[in-house]
Amino acid sequence: MFRKRHQVEEHDVRRDARVAGLREFQTPSLEAVEQRRRQLWQRTATGLAAVAFVVVVLSLLPDQEAAVFGAGRAQIGVLVIAGLFFLWAFEKESALERLTRSLTDERVLTAALTNRLHEVSLLLDAGKQMNAVLELDELLDTILRSACELLDATGGSVMLVENTDLVTMAVLGRVVPPGHRERLGDGVAGHVALRREPVLIEGKADAETFPGLTERDHYVDSSMSVPLVHRAELQGVLNVNAPLGRSFTEYDLRALAVFAEQAALAIANARLYEAERAHVAALLELRPRREAG
Amino acid sequence: MGIHRPRVLIVEDDPDTLVILRVNLNASGIEPILAGDGRTAIARIQAEDPDAVLLDVLLPGVDGWEVLEELHALGDPVPVIVCSGKNNPHDIQHARDLGAVAYLVKPFDIDRLVDVTYEAVRAKRPRIVVEDASPAVEGLELA
Numbered sequence: 344m345f346r347k348r349h350q351v352e353e354h355d356v357r358r359d360a361r362v363a364g365l366r367e368f369q370t371p372s373l374e375a376v377e378q379r380r381r382q383l384w385q386r387t388a389t390g391l392a393a394v395a396f397v398v399v400v401l402s403l404l405p406d407q408e409a410a411v412f413g414a415g416r417a418q419i420g421v422l423v424i425a426g427l428f429f430l431w432a433f434e435k436e437s438a439l440e441r442l443t444r445s446l447t448d449e450r451v452l453t454a455a456l457t458n459r460l461h462e463v464s465l466l467l468d469a470g471k472q473m474n475a476v477l478e479l480d481e482l483l484d485t486i487l488r489s490a491c492e493l494l495d496a497t498g499g500s501v502m503l504v505e506n507t508d509l510v511t512m513a514v515l516g517r518v519v520p521p522g523h524r525e526r527l528g529d530g531v532a533g534h535v536a537l538r539r540e541p542v543l544i545e546g547k548a549d550a551e552t553f554p555g556l557t558e559r560d561h562y563v564d565s566s567m568s569v570p571l572v573h574r575a576e577l578q579g580v581l582n583v584n585a586p587l588g589r590s591f592t593e594y595d596l597r598a599l600a601v602f603a604e605q606a607a608l609a610i611a612n613a614r615l616y617e618a619e620r621a622h623v624a625a626l627l628e629l630r631p632r633r634e635a636g
Numbered sequence: 637m638g639i640h641r642p643r644v645l646i647v648e649d650d651p652d653t654l655v656i657l658r659v660n661l662n663a664s665g666i667e668p669i670l671a672g673d674g675r676t677a678i679a680r681i682q683a684e685d686p687d688a689v690l691l692d693v694l695l696p697g698v699d700g701w702e703v704l705e706e707l708h709a710l711g712d713p714v715p716v717i718v719c720s721g722k723n724n725p726h727d728i729q730h731a732r733d734l735g736a737v738a739y740l741v742k743p744f745d746i747d748r749l750v751d752v753t754y755e756a757v758r759a760k761r762p763r764i765v766v767e768d769a770s771p772a773v774e775g776l777e778l779a
Contacts, residue, residue: 444684448658448670455651455672458696594649594694 359438359445373446380439387432394425465493466602473609477616483513486606490583491515493602494567494595499583501571502532503610509536509580516584519557529555531568532580539577541569541603543596565590569600571607578610641667642687642757647677647703648719649695657690657749664750666757674698678706681714688756690749691736693720693727704734715756719744 401418469489476482483501491499498516502509502525509532511523528537531553535542544566550556565585571578581603585591644666648654654670661668669684671677674695681689689707693700704716718731723741731739737759738752 444669447680448668451670451672451676452651452654455649455654458649458672459651592694592699594696594699597694 355441355445359442373443373450376439376442376446380436383432383435383439387428390428391425394421394428397421462598466605469493469602470605470609473605474612476609477613479610479613479617480512482609482613486581486609487513487515490581490599490602490606494583494591494599495586495589496583497586499566499581501579501581502536503579504536504577509533512579518582518584525557526555530557531566532582535568535570535580536577539570539572541567541596541600543567543591543593545590564588567591567596567599569596569603571603571610573604573607573611576611578607578614581606641665642754643667643669643684644753644757645669645671645677645680645684645686645689647671647674647689647695647700648692649673650692653692656746660746661750661753666750666753674700674703677703681707681712686714688753689714689716690753691716691718693718693722701730701734704731704736708734715759717749717752717756 398418398421401421469492472485472489473482476485483503487499487501490496498514498518500511500515500518501513503512504510504527505524507527509525509527511519511521514521525533527533531542531544531548533555534553546564548556548566563584564587566582568580568582571581581599583591583599642665644661646654646657646661646668648657648670649672651672654672658668658670669680669686671680672695675698677689677691677695678698680686691700691703695703700718700720704718707714707716715737716735717738717740718736719740719742720727720731721742728739737756740749740752
């Protein structure tokens with residue numbers, strides 16, 4: 344259905360282009376339409392000026408000569424021609440208007456597709472970088488750096504769940520120190536972890552909404568916190584801060600939430616790898632003892 | 637026989653949703669025009685005077701709320717239907733305060749969207765002739 348509709352729209356655009364006098368119309372271009380519109384109105388103005396000139400000349404003829412030439416009928420004829428000419432210009436202008444609208448719509452669609460491709464490409468790059476790292480500490484730094492690059496943030500932190508606490512594992516910029524602990528449910532990150540809902544904060548966080556909030560030693564205009572959840576298991580919370588004077592939007596929050604899904608997967612893999620490595624190390628430790636025994 | 641098709645501006649950043657809404661509105665006798673961000677939306681509203689606006693809230697740069705605030709501040713009478721993924725009372729009230737005529741929660745039924753759009757168009761132009769008009773909905777509501 345979409346294809347058929349697209350063909351119909353393309354046909355409409357070509358018809359409008361033909362009516363508007365853009366016979367060489369191959370690639371849609373707003374500039375070509377504007378140029379054609381200028382030409383059209385220049386011609387219309389010239390044509391109407393010529394008509395006005397003829398009408399004035401005919402009206403200035405002496406009565407005798409006017410009778411010979413049939414000036415009255417000629418004047419009416421010229422005015423009829425002018426009317427038809429104006430209708431022609433009006434039809435062209437209508438076609439140009441429709442064409443402008445269609446081409447603007449195409450540009451909007453192209454821009455939306457380009458933006459989406461850019462976002463997907465950034466997320467893929469971030470995903471590649473994250474999947475290339477298996478050491479947890481290095482991975483958390485990569486996640487934080489990538490998130491800040493993606494959203495033009497100045498800083499932030501990654502907190503991981505440890506029993507009933509959230510522990511700050513990686514920081515960027517002036518935020519809480521590494522190792523800082525918050526109970527699940529306390530403060531912004533605790534709230535996000537408990538509810539598993541992304542949060543966008545503008546200005547200072549409200550202590551009523553976020554009980555157990557700790558005072559920060561610096562102020563940020565805008566910040567976002569998203570839960571890191573993989574297969575229904577909470578891994579931690581990712582926080583990012585906007586530079587002074589800039590506010591994050593719901594659009595940024597959505598992008599961070601999508602990014603967090605990949606980050607949570609990478610963290611789960613890194614944790615699994617750490618656990619396996621510890622397991623192997625324990626087995627290797629047992630081997631000499633068994634050989635000795 | 638009707639010749640005037642109401643012109644509706646779709647403001648949406650997601651290309652798939654843009655195309656789906658464009659095709660469906662077109663098939664329902666509405667002439668859709670598109671904007672992918674807030675700035676383009678305001679420019680097209682001022683330049684082309686649409687009969688109604690379908691406004692997504694999540695937009696890059698100038699977001700849907702800012703567009704609504706600007707239209708409200710300008711006193712622009714164009715009926716705006718806010719489309720959002722969130723169904724929280726605060727947002728619904730905020731949209732109402734800023735003059736939106738309806739609030740639709742995504743994912744929405746396309747027939748319902750068409751009905752609400754026609755009702756919004758009628759609110760701007762009391763008597764409008766359309767091709768293949770969908771049945772009217774009784775009164776607008778924030779749903």
